Amino acid sequence: MLAGAGYRRTMTDQPPALSLRGLAKRFDTKIAVAGVDLAVPTGSFYGLLGPNGAGKTTTLSMAVGLLRPDAGEARVLGYDVWADPVRAKSLLGVMPDGVRLFDRLSGAELLAYHGLLRGMDPAVVDQRATELLDVLALSDAGRTLVVDYSAGMKKKIGLACALLHGPRLLVLDEPFEAVDPVSAALIRDILHRYVTGGGTVIFSSHVMEVVERLCSHVAILADGRIKRVGTLAEVRGERSLEEVFVEVVGGRTATGQELSWLSR
């Protein structure tokens, strides 16, 4: 069952870094994701945009093997995440959102844990962990447990864990949520360097500015479906991304009549 899974790769054109086909998930009566198709080209910086509850986290969880889809398939560089998880997961770096880290460890301990869990050589783990902690300005924390870190520090150590084994594809769920501007700039720089070096990033967000500044490709997800997809220029057209987003998602604006008691 596991052996034949990799053969779909064609030798002529490189497979996309991440390809999703017909991914669907239903929780009880609520349909969270209703058939998502997505092809993330290798070397792209991909933004998955969507309002709260659009199904971003569910989609990404299914793409990386954290949540079993009801239907559809997910492939990382041609390897099926659900049929050949070992190959696929070794190429993946993941930073989930709303998931705790093993936070009763210190930063260095957590990195060592992740590295060894990925089967890396301890010497390499030591060297990379030191480097990552330095770059992310986490070395000062010393033996402080991750549970006592601030929100921004937690995001940074999560990113470090995802990067440690040198994955080909980074999947980040809300990497800029609850992060201060300084840390956000640092994270942006690191991700930029990673993409320039041949890696692929897909991340979810609902912050337009970040996406507009970073991404080469954008997909807008709402109500569990992909509404718009393409390069940033294609999706945006002549307008700002925010305008397109609000139009696609279909929001409403306050008329000024309601909540009158808020003003004195």
Next chain:
Amino acid sequence: MAVPVTAPERPVRAVSPRHFVRLKLRVLGNNFRGQAWRIGLFVLGVLFALWFAATGFILLAAPGLADETRYALMTAAFGGALLTLGWLLLPLVFFGVDETLDPARFALLPLSRRTLVTGLLAAALVSVPVLATAITAAGLVVTAGALGGWSAALVGALGVVGGLLVCVAGARALTSAFATMLRSRRVRDLAAVLLAVLAAMLGPLQLFVVAAVRQADWDRLTGVARVIGWTPFGAPWTVGVDVAQGRPVVAVVKLLITAATVGVLLLWWSRSLESAMVGAASAGPARAPRGVVGGAAAQLFPRAVGWVRRDRFGALVARECRYWWRDARRRANLITVAVVGVFVPVMVNLGGASFAVEGGTTFGESAADASPVLVSISMAFVGVLASVTLANQFGFDGSAYAANVVAGVPGRVELRARMTAFSLYVVPILAVIVVVLAFLLGRPEWLGAMAGALFAAYGCGLAINGFVSVLGAYSLPETSNPFAMNTGAGIAKSLYTLVSMVSATVAAVPFVVAAALLGDVWLWLALPAGLAYGAGAALLGAYLAGDALDRRQPELLAAVTPTR
């Protein structure tokens, strides 16, 4: 400090305990929505509780129905004290408390401490165990009524209500206080010792009761019952009998004692509640940054497991070892293993001895009561009990387990590592227990048989609980209270514990049989055979359950992720 909220204006409607009760019922109801298995579990729990309650009711009502005035006070005092003691200790060592309404969630609301405590108490009263206890205690009311008419029944009912309040408030206050202590890193060792002493107190008490009952000296027992009746443990439960037997003044004083007890307990609870509310966000004070020694990998591995290879298995073992100590919930479980592990075999095997000493017979004669078979059974029980700690081992991790899923850790490696790490703590504890017990019994030659049965049962238990933890995992609430449980989880826990205990005991039966049949040869053969049997069972369990884990990693992750 206090709740950081000042009420800017008077609330239009005061918040009453009624609101808390309704909130709890609503949360309970919503938990059941669309979850048939939860409803099933709940119904099962209610049926169990009713069965126990009916048994208790009959026992407590018996003196009244049989018109036996002599035993009425004794039944009320001992039965009531046992109920109270159970309420105080069981949440600590086994069940945990139902934190459907987590106090931390009320931290931001402008509620006075008094409102909060009475409200939470009212909500705590709405639960199946309280219902069962009330039914049981109704037996006392029947007794009082049968012996002393309506007035006695009425006072008895009043006493029962007071007794219930003592039980619930006591359980809350105690767990809350221990949670606070276990949370702060400085006094956690003190808390461990206190818990141990508390549980150890049960031992002598039980010995005393057993001795007294065997002696069947009714006058003496009545005396003891009278004394218990004056303590908060017995006071509320005995007032009905007091009125029935013509001691109304005593009853009034006892009711006052009860009221004072409830007051003190609530005060204590509200104190620790405050720290629970404020301290909920972080697990404790940040530890002072010490000098960092060695590389990242060297830091991960505690010195005690320095010998483990620096690979996937080693990393899992090291992380688990760190967690068994650093995670308050796991630490509480470890302490329980140590305490119960000491106290059960002592109770079973020395119970007869202590009676004999009290009765004036020589120690050696009574030690003949204990046989290799009985000792083997009690040791097997300890081994199984220790392994049951792992029945929800993935629940301890919660959503953090996602890291292992993303890394694609093979199930067999995962389970073997978890068993190894837990054993690094537990096996030394068990070894000490065996040695101490063998010498206490004055039978060092039984050491091999005892250790053999213990480790065989422990290994079988590890194997079974490997399966239970993969197939029956449930989420634990993300609060700082290590005793907190989700609604219904208590029933699930009891059920799984029962399943794993029964199956592990069955698996360990050959050892008890061998102890009975083989005689002296067995004393020497048991230890190597037990170690091999236990290790083999554990490895086989990890092998088979690991397969199951590989197939259901995402489902397991979903099961242990707390819903918010």
